Amino acid sequence: DAKTTQPNSMESNEEEPVHLPCNHSTISGTDYIHWYRQLPSQGPEYVIHGLTSNVNNRMASLAIAEDRKSSTLILHRATLRDAAVYYCILRGYSGAGSYQLTFGKGTKLSVIP
Amino acid sequence: NAGVTQTPKFQVLKTGQSMTLQCAQDMNHNSMYWYRQDPGMGLRLIYYSASEGTTDKGEVPNGYNVSRLNKREFSLRLESAAPSQTSVYFCASSEYNRATWISPLHFGNGTRLTVT
Numbered sequence: 001d002a003k004t005t006q007p008n009s010m011e012s013n014e015e016e017p018v019h020l021p022c023n024h025s026t027i028s029g030t031d032y033i034h035w036y037r038q039l040p041s042q043g044p045e046y047v048i049h050g051l052t053s054n055v056n057n058r059m060a061s062l063a064i065a066e067d068r069k070s071s072t073l074i075l076h077r078a079t080l081r082d083a084a085v086y087y088c089i090l091r092g093y094s095g096a097g098s099y100q101l102t103f104g105k106g107t108k109l110s111v112i113p
Numbered sequence: 114n115a116g117v118t119q120t121p122k123f124q125v126l127k128t129g130q131s132m133t134l135q136c137a138q139d140m141n142h143n144s145m146y147w148y149r150q151d152p153g154m155g156l157r158l159i160y161y162s163a164s165e166g167t168t169d170k171g172e173v174p175n176g177y178n179v180s181r182l183n184k185r186e187f188s189l190r191l192e193s194a195a196p197s198q199t200s201v202y203f204c205a206s207s208e209y210n211r212a213t214w215i216s217p218l219h220f221g222n223g224t225r226l227t228v229t
Binding site for chain 2: 091103
């Protein structure tokens with residue numbers, strides 16, 4: 001899987017929008033962009049994924065740059081329960097390698113009451 | 114729906130002891146995975162099972178063995194535990210289909226293992 005770059009940490013005030021950036025300049029045409037988050041003392045949790053178009057679900061929105069070299073996870077109104085480490089992951093099909101989901105260090109999001 | 118259940122939640126071993134970490138999923142998923150997470154690091158894949166009856170090595174398989182007991186259960190065995198295996202171990206499962214790289218992984222809440 002191609003590499004992603006995320007800021008180590010970010011802060012947000014409660015009930016404000018949060019934009020979590022991810023750079024993936026070496027993304028290939030078949031790589032999907034996945035986001036997971038990990039709350040303290042829990043396993044990672046799937047958030048959203050996309051290929052080219054922007055995506056929305058009940059948890060978040062994913063904005064993908066036109067050249068696909070970067071993306072942004074958007075939490076529309078941060079709550080204290082959104083404080084977690086957020087991982088941006090590229091996942092492409094390469095036979096057996098498609099199972100190897102590579103987690104980097106992610107972005108630790110702190111939410112201030 | 115329990116999702117992915119891991120047992121035990123905590124374990125302390127002495128160097129050289131053996132143990133098996135258990136994982137079961139009730140989502141009828143074909144694929145299952147074992148990851149480890151060390152402090153300040155991301156998750157690293159130890160072994161995975163694409164479907165019942167198959168297992169393959171991931172990024173860090175040394176010192177571990179796995180068994181895909183049936184479709185629901187995937188166990189991870191440490192034959193002779195070492196302090197370097199102190200970590201949090203996560204089991205996960207996902208759907209399998211031709212577009213499997215899209216299917217989200219569902220994780221358990223982990224087993225915290227300390228080897229002294």
